[in-house]
Amino acid sequence: MTTSALPSNALYTIARIRQIEQAAMSHLPPGSLMQRAGAAAAREVRDICRRAGRRVDVLLLAGSGNNGGDALEAAAVLRRGGMRVRVLLHGDPARQPRDAAAAHARALAAGVEIHPFSDWQAQLERPCNLVVDGLFGIGLQRPLTGEIAEAVQTINEIGAARLPVLALDVPSGIDADTGTVVGGAVAVRASHTITFIGDKPGLHTADGCDHAGEVRVAGLDIASGLPPPDGMLNHPGLFAACLRPRARNTHKGSFGDVVLLGGASGMAGAVVLAARAALHAGAGRTYAAFIGPVPVYDDAHPELMCRAAHEIDLARKVVVAGPGMGSGEAARAALTAALKSPMPAVFDADALNLLASDRSLMQALADRGNLQQPSLLTPHPLEAARLLGMKVAEVQSDRLAAARALAESANAVVILKGAGSIIAAPDRPFVINPTGNPALATGGTGDVLAGLCGALLAQGWPAHEAALGAAWMHGHAADELVRKGVGPIGLTASELIPALRLCLNQLVAERSVRP
Ligand SMILES: NC(=O)C1=CN([C@@H]2O[C@H](COP(=O)(O)OP(=O)(O)OC[C@H]3O[C@@H](n4cnc5c(N)ncnc54)[C@H](O)[C@@H]3O)[C@@H](O)[C@H]2O)[C@@H](O)CC1
Ligand SMILES: [K+]
Known part of the structure; x- marks a missing residue:
């Protein structure tokens, strides 16, 4: 049975997981997948308890469906191993699906309370x-309500007081595709999630980031293998080809020129x-x-x-157009010039707001893509909402769909910022x-991301790899600083x-180590 220690890079939507599940079940004895899921969950339970130095007492x-079946299988396995287990069963056992009913019978036979x-x-x-x-x-089809919602609320309170909570497949209440709490109600805040067959996007973006905890994937030995994923979790392997050591026979012209365009009066700091x-x-x-007053130099x-x-x-x-650019005529003129540039370009902040306010500018942006002039957009959810003509809540209700819609309409690579950037x-x-x-939730970090994207493009990274590399390094640098106590509170963009810089050099050095 495969249980990868690291989250798998491949992400599958609910629809795809259902297809894989159906195909696998068609040539397996009934209940096989659920038994494998239950066994993997039981192993995870033992592992978490062992790491916490606690005995297994679970x-x-x-629930009334197959997710509940997984829990009943896990309970049966643990009980047969002599461990203390109790189950709270929701719904009418007479209406359980076939595999879950069989798991229920096995749990009873094993002597589970x-x-x-x-x-x-x-x-x-x-x-x-x-x-x-x-x-x-x-x-999950609707918001959690009634006694389930109350129980989940209570579990979240107990969990916050350091009791580990393991979610099976998806924390209940979270939409596995979008990562939102369904209906804005309540969802389990797990410390760990063991997810079955393949990893799910909703565990890694939006509310999913705060609810899934540490994610592990139990592949359930799907013998036919998995289809190409719907998406991926970002990882340096995805931009490894660009992490090249510098040749000695180079000069400043070898690494490109980048111009940061913005800095209206009072906003010079952004640029x-x-x-x-x-x-x-x-x-x-x-x-x-600078659109505003030009400093003599940056001391x-x-x-x-x-x-x-x-x-x-x-x-x-x-x-890189946008940081502190403002919205006046000079900003518009500067953006128009940037859109005409045959070189790769990044559009951020006020440049995005100007684009959202003027169809002709948006058309010029889309035309760049047709002319093979790569554009990279770095909106936060409000900027994305303006560009898409929707409300910010709509963007956040399906961040994947919003990012994809924007990439299509702008004919560009998009980094939709926020928890689990897309x-x-x-x-x-x-x-x-x-x-x-959350250390990144402070003014100026977006300007830093845009500048980083520009530098990677200037060094010849293709736009997609530049977006992947910039997003990964930006987050990783913040994670490293927080690990050292520099944040999350009070980390500055500077x-x-x-x-x-350290992160980029380390990645290049790791890539260039020869065996
Ligand atoms: N079928 C199988 O062999 C396998 C199923 N697996 C498990 O099965 C799960 C999917 O099972 P199901 O399709 O049965 O779905 P779930 O078990 O996720 O839930 C479905 C049931 O809950 C009800 N429901 C949905 N939202 C509700 C709400 N807010 N309040 C009250 N009731 C609600 C539905 O009407 C349905 O009866 C996976 O997430 C995974 O854990 C895995 O064990 C892999 C193998
Ligand atoms: K669950």
Whole structure:
């Protein structure tokens, strides 16, 4: 049985998992997959208890469908191994699906204590060392309500007081495709999730990030193998081809020019941050072009060349348009010039707002893609909502769909920022970025990301790889800083910049180690 220690990189939608499940079940004895899922869950239970130094004493919550069947199978396995297990069973056993009913019978035969769900308060008051959530998996159809919602609320309170909670397949209440809490009601906040057959996007974006905890995949030995995934979790392997060591016979012209275009009056800091990020991420020459007053130079980084936006020559330079750009006529003129550039370009912040306000600019953006002039967009959910003409809640209700729709309409690579950033591009599987943390929820980190994207493009990375690399490194740098105690509270965007440089150099060094 395969249980990968790391989250698998491949992501599958609910529809695809159903197809795989059906195909596998057609040539397996009844109940095989559920028995494998139950055995994998039981192993995970033992593993979590062992790591926590606690004996196995588990309360399993089983729903009325097959997710509940997985919990009942796990309970039977654990009980047969002599461990302490109790089950709270929801719904009418007479209406269980066939495999779940068989699992129920096996649990009874093994001597598992099974209580009706109406006993949930009394059962949750009895001490245990782990709670298993087998209420709902990919069959969740509506918000959690009534006694289930109350019990989940209570489990979340107990879990927050450090009782491990293991979700089977998906934390109940979370939509496995979108990562949202269904109906905005309540969902299990698990410390661990063991997900079956393949990993699911909803465990890695939106509310899923705060509800799934540590995710493991139990492949259930699907003998026919898995189809190509619907999406991927971001990983340096996806941009490894770009992590090349520098040749010695090179010069600053070898690593490209990048111009950061923005800095309206009062917002010069945004363009300076983006420019410093580009500088530290290895651009050969970095220009900061200001719509507002032009500083003589950046005294922390005199390497940067400061120019007026209306005077800068964009020829042969990668442009990053938007940081602190404002929305006036000068900003519009600068953006129009950037859109005409034959070079790869990044559009962020105010550039995105200007694009959203003017169809002709949006058309010019889409035309760039047709002319093989790569564009990379880095919207946060509000900017994405403006570009798509929808409400921010609609974007967040299906971040994958929103990112893909924007990539299609803009004919561009998109990084939709937020918990579990989505990287989407026309005709490519979506990618969800697993790195990053709430330390990044502070002003200026988006400017740093845009500058990083520009530097990678200037060094010749294709736009898709630049987006993958920038998103991964940006998050990883923040994770490393938090690990050292620099954040999550009070991390500054400036502190992120040297951490990014370290991350990029380490990745290149790791790639270039020869056996
Ligand atoms: N069929 C199989 O052999 C396998 C199934 N697997 C498990 O089966 C799960 C899917 O099973 P199901 O399709 O039975 O779906 P679930 O077990 O996720 O839930 C479905 C049941 O819950 C009800 N329901 C949905 N939302 C509800 C709500 N908010 N409140 C109350 N009732 C609600 C539905 O009407 C249905 O009866 C997977 O997530 C996975 O855990 C795995 O064991 C792999 C093998
Ligand atoms: K579950």
